[in-house]
Amino acid sequence: xxxSHQEARRILDAAIAxxxxxxxxxxxxxxxxxxxxxxSIVMGDAGxxxxxxxxxxxxxxxxxxxxxxxxxxxERAGAPMFxxxxxxxxxxxxxxxxxxxxxxxxxxxxxxGAGGASPQQDxxxxxxxxxxxxx
Numbered sequence: 001x002x003x004s005h006q007e008a009r010r011i012l013d014a015a016i017a018x019x020x021x022x023x024x025x026x027x028x029x030x031x032x033x034x035x036x037x038x039x040s041i042v043m044g045d046a047g048x049x050x051x052x053x054x055x056x057x058x059x060x061x062x063x064x065x066x067x068x069x070x071x072x073x074x075e076r077a078g079a080p081m082f083x084x085x086x087x088x089x090x091x092x093x094x095x096x097x098x099x100x101x102x103x104x105x106x107x108x109x110x111x112x113g114a115g116g117a118s119p120q121q122d123x124x125x126x127x128x129x130x131x132x133x134x135x
Contacts, residue, residue: 003032003102003110007133008039011102011112015129019043019117026116026125027051030102033109035060035089043116051116057094058122059113062101064093067108071097071123098122100130 003011008030015028025047029040040052048054058070064085065073076082077095086093099113100123114125 003030003038003133005039010132011129012039012041014132015112015114015125016041016043018125018128019114019121022117022121022124024117024121024125026114026122027055028112028114028125028129029056029059030112030129031056031059031063031110033063035063035111038110046116048116053092054094054096054115055098055113055122057092057113058096058099058115058126059111060089061093061095062099062111062113063108064089067101067103067111069097069101069123070095070099070113071119098126100126102130102133104133 025043027042030038073095097119102110112129114122
């Protein structure tokens with residue numbers, strides 16, 4: 001199943017609202033079940049040029065590793081298999097906290113990632129986005 005553009009906008013809007021609530025500026029990306037970009041945004045005055053790539057890389061890693069939180073993957077990022085898979089994806093995977101899976105029922109349909117705040121805040125922002133899909 002794919003993520004519609006309407007769903008992606010709902011996810012981004014909810015994630016932006018959470019970032020505003022936390023008082024942070026971040027990049028947020030939504031990827032589908034093939035780890036392909038569906039939508040991405042960087043909040044004004046975010047501060048770092050790499051935020052779209054960071055948020056997308058976290059979301060991609062979550063999808064590629066079957067819905068695992070990107071922060072959990074950080075613990076194994078140095079393992080040869082994780083490095084090899086990252087190389088297969090042109091080193092675009094980011095094994096850092098800040099992405100959560102998107103599910104429709106029990107089916108993994110993608111992930112949302114955030115980057116630019118603290119790791120915990122990034123994950124809270126992504127989780128708020130994911131909750132908008134469920135609601």
